[in-house]
Amino acid sequence: MSNNPSFIPFTRPSFNQETIDAVADVLRSGWVTSGPKLAEFEATLSEYFGGRPVRCFANGTATMKIALQVAGIGPGDEVITTPISWVATSNVILGVGAKPVFVDIDPVTRNIDLHKVTAAITSKTRAIMPVYLAGLPVDMDRLYAIAKQHHLRVIEDAAQAFGSQWKGQKIGSFGDLVSFSFQANKNLTTVEGGCLVLNDDCEAKLAEKFRLQGLTRQGIDGMDVDVLGGKDNLTDVNAVIGLQQLKQLPAYQTRRAVLARQYFDAIRAELKSAELEALKLELPVENFTDSNWHMFQVVLPLEQLACDRALVMTELKDLGIGTGVHYPAITGFSLYKNQGYKISDTPIAARIGRSILTLPLFPSMADEDIGRIASGLVGILKKHSKN
Numbered sequence: 001m002s003n004n005p006s007f008i009p010f011t012r013p014s015f016n017q018e019t020i021d022a023v024a025d026v027l028r029s030g031w032v033t034s035g036p037k038l039a040e041f042e043a044t045l046s047e048y049f050g051g052r053p054v055r056c057f058a059n060g061t062a063t064m065k066i067a068l069q070v071a072g073i074g075p076g077d078e079v080i081t082t083p084i085s086w087v088a089t090s091n092v093i094l095g096v097g098a099k100p101v102f103v104d105i106d107p108v109t110r111n112i113d114l115h116k117v118t119a120a121i122t123s124k125t126r127a128i129m130p131v132y133l134a135g136l137p138v139d140m141d142r143l144y145a146i147a148k149q150h151h152l153r154v155i156e157d158a159a160q161a162f163g164s165q166w167k168g169q170k171i172g173s174f175g176d177l178v179s180f181s182f183q184a185n186k187n188l189t190t191v192e193g194g195c196l197v198l199n200d201d202c203e204a205k206l207a208e209k210f211r212l213q214g215l216t217r218q219g220i221d222g223m224d225v226d227v228l229g230g231k232d233n234l235t236d237v238n239a240v241i242g243l244q245q246l247k248q249l250p251a252y253q254t255r256r257a258v259l260a261r262q263y264f265d266a267i268r269a270e271l272k273s274a275e276l277e278a279l280k281l282e283l284p285v286e287n288f289t290d291s292n293w294h295m296f297q298v299v300l301p302l303e304q305l306a307c308d309r310a311l312v313m314t315e316l317k318d319l320g321i322g323t324g325v326h327y328p329a330i331t332g333f334s335l336y337k338n339q340g341y342k343i344s345d346t347p348i349a350a351r352i353g354r355s356i357l358t359l360p361l362f363p364s365m366a367d368e369d370i371g372r373i374a375s376g377l378v379g380i381l382k383k384h385s386k387n
């Protein structure tokens with residue numbers, strides 16, 4: 001992080017005074033861990049998702065792990081997923097003893113290519129775990145048609161998709177098990193946290209059990225442990241932040257969409273004035289009905305540039321612009337390579353993972369920031385363009 005006061009980070013959470021006061025109230029209340037605020041947050045989320053049961057967890061990673069446990073996925077099972085995600089997605093599959101099977105992505109949406117999923121299904125496949133990169137959902141009709149036809153569970157890694165939609169329905173308000181993250185960078189944050197939308201109360205009880213050591217309470221003084229659970233509960237301090245964030249979310253979402261619109265216009269105008277229209281800079285899908293604009297990501301035309309992504313990032317940083325990489329292909333990580341995965345098996349993911357770049361996008365950004373970033377980026381591309 002630069003010390004420059006005008007440095008624009010790639011993301012930044014927003015907490016208003018009401019949120020800070022609400023946290024202070026919890027700290028003074030005498031009950032700070034999971035309690036009444038958690039119950040209220042879960043009930044409010046359940047209402048938000050059209051009445052489906054919701055349980056919260058300490059983070060999105062624990063949420064996905066528990067989703068796999070609720071679905072009964074373990075050793076010997078295969079789970080189909082995408083190589084372009086935060087490594088948590090496939091780490092939790094390995095964590096329950098199952099095997100991640102990576103299917104290449106669609107270069108336009110940068111999500112798992114559903115047309116390639118069927119070919120990856122084997123007799124061991126138990127579930128599909130799609131990821132909605134930057135908050136853009138996959139074709140949900142096609143996803144659930146494949147799952148139904150092959151009797152598979154769907155565990156949606158909707159970590160980035162809180163507030164996203166499909167055909168007017170909120171992601172999470174329909175489907176199978178839907179997992180969200182409330183990590184500090186996400187559109188709705190509890191600092192750290194996550195929630196799982198489940199099908200029924202029976203699954204919700206199971207999730208509660210896995211969340212706390214595998215414990216079931218019996219009467220006022222009895223208890224039993226019949227499965228191995230973890231310590232994955234969300235505290236009231238986090239829950240009260242989530243309750244406040246839910247109130248601010250509509251305004252945040254509107255602002256994100258306005259900024260995304262400005263990015264498209266500003267980048268295109270800059271490319272035009274720099275006479276760089278032949279440059280194959282890939283912008284996101286212009287979907288303003290479904291996406292929550294969790295991120296604004298471009299894919300650099302590295303074959304047309306005499307520099308690599310690292311240099312573009314360094315030069316942007318020198319201009320006071322923070323960027324991020326979300327994400328390198330998971331199959332390129334040593335843990336995965338050492339288990340026999342090959343990055344070359346998913347060539348589109350390999351290319352996108354090398355050249356994708358996340359530009360700053362967060363509700364408290366100023367309009368002028370977008371112009372500054374667009375001209376900074378295009379200026380750097382022009383400088384290094386081979387043509």
Ligand SMILES: *Cc1c(COP(=O)(O)O)cnc(C)c1O
Binds near residue numbers: 086194
């Ligand atoms: C943030 C994120 C996670 C993990 O969530 P944590 O709350 O950080 O554990 C998983 N998958 C994706 C796609 C994410 O963006």
